[in-house]
Amino acid sequence: MDLVKIGSYIASKRKALGMTQVQLADRLGMSDKSVSKWERGICLPDVSLYMELCGVLGISINEFLAGEDLIKEDIPKQSEENIINIARIGQRKYSKLQRIFIILSVIYFLLACGMVLWKTAPGLSYVGPAGDLSQEKILAENIFTGKDVMLFNYRTDNSHEKIDLILYGYEDGHLKDMTIIDSFDTSGRNLRQGAVMAVADHDAFRLTVMAASKRSGRSPETIEILNDVEGAGTLRHDVVMMKENVHIRPGMETILAYVAYSEGDDFHVVPLEAIGSEKIESGKGYLYALSFRVGWA
Numbered sequence: 001m002d003l004v005k006i007g008s009y010i011a012s013k014r015k016a017l018g019m020t021q022v023q024l025a026d027r028l029g030m031s032d033k034s035v036s037k038w039e040r041g042i043c044l045p046d047v048s049l050y051m052e053l054c055g056v057l058g059i060s061i062n063e064f065l066a067g068e069d070l071i072k073e074d075i076p077k078q079s080e081e082n083i084i085n086i087a088r089i090g091q092r093k094y095s096k097l098q099r100i101f102i103i104l105s106v107i108y109f110l111l112a113c114g115m116v117l118w119k120t121a122p123g124l125s126y127v128g129p130a131g132d133l134s135q136e137k138i139l140a141e142n143i144f145t146g147k148d149v150m151l152f153n154y155r156t157d158n159s160h161e162k163i164d165l166i167l168y169g170y171e172d173g174h175l176k177d178m179t180i181i182d183s184f185d186t187s188g189r190n191l192r193q194g195a196v197m198a199v200a201d202h203d204a205f206r207l208t209v210m211a212a213s214k215r216s217g218r219s220p221e222t223i224e225i226l227n228d229v230e231g232a233g234t235l236r237h238d239v240v241m242m243k244e245n246v247h248i249r250p251g252m253e254t255i256l257a258y259v260a261y262s263e264g265d266d267f268h269v270v271p272l273e274a275i276g277s278e279k280i281e282s283g284k285g286y287l288y289a290l291s292f293r294v295g296w297a
Helices: 003-016 021-028 032-039 047-057 061-066 072-113 135-143
Strands: 126-129 148-155 162-171 174-185 193-201 206-213 221-224 236-241 253-262 286-295
Touching: 003 032, 003 047, 003 061, 021 032, 021 047, 047 061, 047 135, 061 135, 126 253, 135 148, 148 236, 148 253, 148 286, 162 206, 174 206, 174 221, 193 253, 193 286
Parallel strands: none
Antiparallel strands: 126 148, 148 193, 162 174, 162 286, 193 206, 206 221, 236 253, 253 286
């Protein structure tokens, strides 16, 4: 993100409203020095202030993160870029907390056990859902208003060299296709921690999947769904996601979530662990599941 561009945009919107830095700061419960730093591009506001700041300035989250007014045609592309940046923000925060945790752990073991070496436990390799109240999830839902947002965090260790994102497609409970929609390297230190997000657009019949590590973002992959299905717009949709973190190991595949489309009450909830089988008890309708697989390059 371009901090100077965003800062100039904040300043221009504030001035257009006839507000001083002090007045804007008061509205947000901050100091005018903080506002000055934002507008000079020294730093961004805390993520927790994004929504309130945008409300005061009369702009959208997408425009704030882009640092400019957006026309309707630019919003989808900018939304994708913004969500990758949000994932990076979340991972940087996690990294800071992790470093503090590691330092405290070392001190504890040195004092209690006389140990001089601390090693990361294998159990720290995981994939799991971002909390519904997490700042990243709330921001993502505001960027993709009216769509179902599924956001997950992951962390791998040096026994994992790549991640595959796989999409399963079912019709009336029968597996129709399985496609690797993205595959990326995780062997570098800065690539072992990141986020995966899927956005289901039930009006446009699209599923967009994207991933971001601490240092880089993947290009979003968009999959057209319900192709050639008559009356697709009348189908009911249900979203089922994993509920807790899962420890991962090489060769392991974890179903993150699925979106199901059915007529009326024909849909039956399918356990996530059943996805991948040739046949599932989902009833009549269509089901699209996103899987996360770790392995060797």
